[in-house]
Amino acid sequence: MMAKKRDSREKQEMIVFEAALRSAAPEVSMFAKNSVLNLDTIDHFKPPKGAGRKAALVLQELGFRVRHVGTYSVSGEGPRRLWEKVFHTQVEMRTQPRSKAHPDAGKISYWSHIANTPFRIPPALEPFVERAYPQLPPTFFESPLPPRVKYHHLRVPDDVAMVCRSHIVHQQGVTGKGVLVAMPDTGFYKHPFYLWHGYNYQATLSPDAIRVERDEYGHGTAEAANIFANAPDIDFIGVKMGGNATLAFKTASDLYPAVMTNSWGWDLPGAVLPNFLKPLEAAVIEAVRDRGIVVCFSAGNGHYGFPGQMPDVIAVGGVYAYEELSGWDFKMEASNYASSFDSQIYPGRHVPDVCGLVGMKPQAVYIMLPLEPGCTIDTALGGTGYPNKDETSKTDGWTVISGTSAASPQVAGVCALLKQVVPGLSPAVVKAILKASARDVKLGQSYQGQPAGEGHDGATGAGLVDGYAAYQLARSVAIRDLNTVPPPS
């Protein structure tokens, strides 16, 4: 324990530095005011042959540890007191946020040269080293590109768009432009994935939530990428939930989005809706019937999902698409990770209506999605041991995950395409179009064991969403004003 503490203290007292080598021509310095370093001029600053090695040996004799000898500088480290003694100078401890964009990610401390403090290169180093600088810590940016993993999985946006057949709709110029989609969830971290794709990805707080820039759990940030895969040009607003999910739903609904997607719920296998969920039930009905919002809910991953089982919403289940083709389409089967059931609360209501893409048991490790680095999901699923772990780092800001949480936003993305084509489509017509255009899935069974088969079936409802077929149907739907159409005689 004592040794550990000492190590940590020593680590804190260390200075990492770069010692810049003198160039071969005495009058040339890369630090001179008018010096320009580029591909054409870099050779002018080259030190004489062997200077780096000589400088490294002197640094070592002085007590520093040399980590690398480069062409233009030597990288090393040493205790603060040694640094101050050798260079007759002083340093001070400074602190800065790890990330300016994400101030809540904590702070980092480092030793820095104090401006206008004397600094002298010792005579032994003078012939080789022109200057030496403590190195400031960089800011780490999680990559907008996902890591590579070796098992079959889908990437966003391209793979998901292709398998959902929305990429063909995008080629027709229909991308969800001008359609507002809202999503209440755990939070919406500004991952560079969203920035680099140029998505309009905004976040706001439910009135009882805090820290709009964070997604400590990681769920909302990850699942939102599924919407953009199918509708890249939507205007997206994520509503970060506090303790009251109903309030988050109402906050999103008050924005009057064209589409809402919800990847959460309660497991209600029985016939009674608990009283605490009645207000949410009312809010969902209001959103669909009074406000005309297309509301998608996940069916559940073995759950009897509510509000997914409400008749007014689009209940989204799961289908697994293999790598290989079977005829003209991908080989597909009902995901045994996704729910299907007959509601006991709403007689005659079967879940799901239609499906998105979901992996298989045990953990549905299937779609590579971005999230806040080191968040709960990143940590829980990261590490080796596929299919229970995703083989990505626990802190890299990427995870491979799915479930009906991924399927609902995929289908919501297709809904956004339809609303761009015919903005007046009612929620009921959107649902009818999705069901009429879905691809039949004939193999497999759902989590609850209901089988897939020819035509509409228990496991997948109407089948896997087909963005292009849905678009072809929707573009021909004419919204009629019932007041001007004579009633049937």
Add this chain to the structure above:
Amino acid sequence: MKAIQSAEITPAPGQSAQAARALQNMGFRVLHIGRTISVEGQQELWIRIFGVTFRIKKKVQSRETGTESLYYEARMETLKIPDDLKALITDVAFMEPPEFFA
């Protein structure tokens, strides 16, 4: 774990604004007024005004990550709408956390 409790309150028909005002005057924070009124308040306030009691419960947050969330479950047997509010509200529902279907 914070001891602030959220609830959805169903107002009597046409009484939303009056109900919200009364709840606010009693010390609750009104967060949203729609078909139901979203409010939050310290547990002590709920206990004193509505006679409800709470107990800590655990719930799965997500089966995928195996994480659980803690919340206060309201024991509704003792809930009593105070006389001042009887004409304004018809029901009180305390929220439980949802599960995320990752």
